[in-house]
Amino acid sequence: DAKTTQPPSMDCAEGRAANLPCNHSTISGNEYVYWYRQIHSQGPQYIIHGLKNNETNEMASLIITEDRKSSTLILPHATLRDTAVYYCIVLIYNFNKFYFGSGTKLNVKP
């Protein structure tokens, strides 16, 4: 079962930061938080993952609360091409079974 809760949809203005929240209140100490996105019906694309420290890469930043019960994916300057469904997934390291919930549909508007 999916162990995360995400809002079904969000809007963001082009050029502004998009902040996508995820609740994972039952997360265990050895579970990672992963973010993927799916543009239209293409294959899901890896964005970022983390355990407890904040992470940043060329695509996004991941902020994990100190109690690890929630996290936020930040796209610093959203573009129209960032319109997609964003999935937050928790995963025990090396357990491999990704559980995709319904995700958040991010609509980036001009």
Add this chain to the structure above:
Amino acid sequence: DADVTQTPRNRITKTGKRIMLECSQTKGHDRMYWYRQDPGLGLRLIYYSFDVKDINKGEISDGYSVSRQAQAKFSLSLESAIPNQTALYFCATQMGDKSDTQYFGPGTRLTVL
């Protein structure tokens, strides 16, 4: 990701027909996965394989079978297709112990009439 390819990309078939979906990868990854996605829903795991000799059922394996012909090839079969198997099917690969990141193919859209 062009390193993971799926064939066919689209297929329409009739109830009762046998269908095979193929997945090939050039990433050199040991682990491969098959998922299905229904409209408006997330992905659900059908089968996964950690190496050529290791095949495991996922959460919705009934009505499906798989074959891992080589490290680079993982096929999904529907022995007798039924309409509720109409879905988008994705293959994914994963390096193994050193990384959990999965890389997905472009998907196969299957319609069973």
